[in-house]
Structure formats: C-alpha cells, structure tokens
Amino acid sequence: MDRRPVSDGWVGLDVGGTKVLADLVDDHGQVLRSVRLSSRDGVEDAAGLEDVLSRALELVCDGARPRGVGVAAAGFVDAAGERVVFAPHLPWRDDAVRERLSTRWGLDVVLENDATCATWAEVEHGALAGVAQGVLVAVGTGIGGGVVVHGEVVRGAGGMAGEFGHTRVVPQGRPCPCGLRGCWEQYASGRALVARAGRAGERGGGVAEAARAGDREAVAAFEEVGAWLGVGVANLVAVLDPEVVVVGGGVAEAGDLLLTPARRSLAEHLVGAGHRVTPPLVPAVHGEHAGTVGAVALARRAAAAR
Numbered sequence: 001m002d003r004r005p006v007s008d009g010w011v012g013l014d015v016g017g018t019k020v021l022a023d024l025v026d027d028h029g030q031v032l033r034s035v036r037l038s039s040r041d042g043v044e045d046a047a048g049l050e051d052v053l054s055r056a057l058e059l060v061c062d063g064a065r066p067r068g069v070g071v072a073a074a075g076f077v078d079a080a081g082e083r084v085v086f087a088p089h090l091p092w093r094d095d096a097v098r099e100r101l102s103t104r105w106g107l108d109v110v111l112e113n114d115a116t117c118a119t120w121a122e123v124e125h126g127a128l129a130g131v132a133q134g135v136l137v138a139v140g141t142g143i144g145g146g147v148v149v150h151g152e153v154v155r156g157a158g159g160m161a162g163e164f165g166h167t168r169v170v171p172q173g174r175p176c177p178c179g180l181r182g183c184w185e186q187y188a189s190g191r192a193l194v195a196r197a198g199r200a201g202e203r204g205g206g207v208a209e210a211a212r213a214g215d216r217e218a219v220a221a222f223e224e225v226g227a228w229l230g231v232g233v234a235n236l237v238a239v240l241d242p243e244v245v246v247v248g249g250g251v252a253e254a255g256d257l258l259l260t261p262a263r264r265s266l267a268e269h270l271v272g273a274g275h276r277v278t279p280p281l282v283p284a285v286h287g288e289h290a291g292t293v294g295a296v297a298l299a300r301r302a303a304a305a306r
C-alpha cells in the first residue's frame with residue numbers, strides 16, 4: 001500500500017518537443033508548484049521521454065501522492081484519449097501512452113492534445129468561462145487551438161479538431177512541414193514572426209522587446225503577422241460565429257502589438273462586417289501553464305465522472 005500522504009493537488013504535465021512542464025495545480029486552477037525539464041537532451045525514444053515525465057512528476061509532487069495526472073501532449077490524441085496517434089516533435093508513434101503511464105505511476109491519468117487542454121483551461125478558469133460559443137487560437141511556434149460549442153471543447157470524430165494552423169490562407173504559398181503549402185501558421189505564427197523580423201532562431205519575446213524599443217523591422221513584423229492572424233480568425237468566425245475569440249500561446253504575450261493589427265484585419269476580412277457583431281479578440285488568461293491547468297481540469301472532470 002502506498003503510504004505517501006495524499007496531496008490536495010493534481011499534476012498537469014505539458015509534454016512539448018523541447019521541454020516538459022510539470023505543475024502541481026489545485027481545484028481552482030492555481031499553480032502551486034512548477035518544475036521544468038528538458039525533453040531534448042538524451043531523449044531518443046518513448047522510454048526516454050517517459051523517464052523524463054516520471055522525474056518531473058516526482059519532483060513536483062515532492063513526496064506527496066497527487067489525486068490524478070493530466071497529460072497535455074503536443075500531438076494528435078485519439079478520440080478515446082488513450083493513444084498519441086501522431087506527434088511530429090515527440091517520440092510517441094501510434095502509442096497507447098495513457099494506460100502505460102497510469103500503470104507505471106499507479107495513478108489515474110488522462111491524456112489530451114495540448115491545445116485542447118489550453119482551451120479547457122480558458123473554459124474552466126479563464127477567458128472562455130461562461131462562454132457558450134467560443135474559439136481559442138494558440139499562437140506559438142505554430143498555431144493550434146480549440147472550438148467551444150455549448151460550453152464544451154469540440155474533439156472531432158477522431159480527436160483532431162482545432163488544427164487551425166494547417167488551414168490554407170495562400171494558394172501555392174509557403175511550404176509547410178506538414179506537406180501542404182500556404183498553411184496559416186506559415187504566416188501568423190511565432191516562426192513567421194521571427195523570420196519576418198530577420199531574427200530566425202530567436203524567440204518571439206525578443207521581437208516584442210525590440211518592437212517596444214522602437215525597432216522598425218520588429219514593429220513591421222508584428223503588423224504583418226497580426227494582419228495574417230486576422231485573416232485566419234475571420235475564416236474561423238465565418239464558420240463558427242463565436243461570441244469571443246481568445247488568443248493564447250507564447251506570441252500572444254506581446255499583447256496589443258499583435259492584437260491591434262489582428263483586430264483591424266479581422267474587421268476588414270469578416271463576411272458581413274457592418275451587419276453583424278464582430279466578436280472581440282481578447283488575450284488568454286493562462287500563459288505557459290495553460291496546458292497543465294487544462295489537463296488537470298480534465299483529470300478532475302474524469303474523477304468526478306467515476
């Protein structure tokens with residue numbers, strides 16, 4: 001029998017291509033403790049990655065036993081929440097991850113796509129709380145997101161809904177690693193921002209800092225990327241007619257540098273503009289902890305349903 005004290009907290013693990021973020025989270029979505037480990041150094045296969053997850057879990061729990069674990073993975077998760085089907089930046093390949101981790105840790109585990117988790121974080125404790133119809137666009141290295149209908153995040157038939165980044169905005173446009181051309185994230189992501197600012201290899205935060213200091217190239221990069229963001233958001237609004245569009249992800253931390261040109265562009269490109277309410281484009285509440293907080297919200301819901 002496990003004699004460790006039972007903690008009041010839950011653990012959220014955000015599993016990205018370069019880092020694992022482990023957060024101890026309470027019932028109200030507050031992060032109590034946080035651990036970050038590299039998932040690149042020495043991680044060559046699924047077993048190596050799962051060793052990193054186990055270490056992160058142990059460190060963040062600090063001897064206590066969590067009530068459950070939510071795993072937010074940067075990849076496609078099947079509709080049953082059992083398998084990581086495809087994850088270009090992770091070593092999991094059509095792999096029954098949830099059950100293996102649950103057995104290894106002796107804990108209840110839920111598994112979900114990271115952007116879907118981030119959307120749940122906003123629904124449960126953020127900018128989408130109380131919203132019946134909404135959208136989250138997560139602008140990071142690429143673009144992910146989630147759709148909220150009747151207060152629930154839509155998963156899609158195969159669990160793959162919300163991959164907005166790979167909708168086409170330019171016919172025969174820039175090539176995308178997904179194999180298509182002209183994908184939205186080639187124009188409106190963090191990668192597009194640093195490339196446009198002539199700062200490839202840097203992070204979006206560096207471009208934001210330069211823009212605030214008056215660097216013209218950096219300001220122009222935000223204008224251009226924000227305008228493309230508005231184009232894609234106009235497409236989403238045409239399809240979904242949401243009450244609000246929430247913009248999250250690392251690039252959204254630039255705030256109005258990104259959102260002001262995006263709002264202008266949304267108003268220009270939205271069908272029926274002038275005859276409808278243009279939904280507000282607002283920043284997400286949860287920054288880099290959105291994935292873990294949302295994964296914990298799902299772990300809590302799963303526990304309540306058992």
Ligand SMILES: [Zn+2]
Nearest residue numbers: 166176178183
């Ligand atoms: Zn693509």
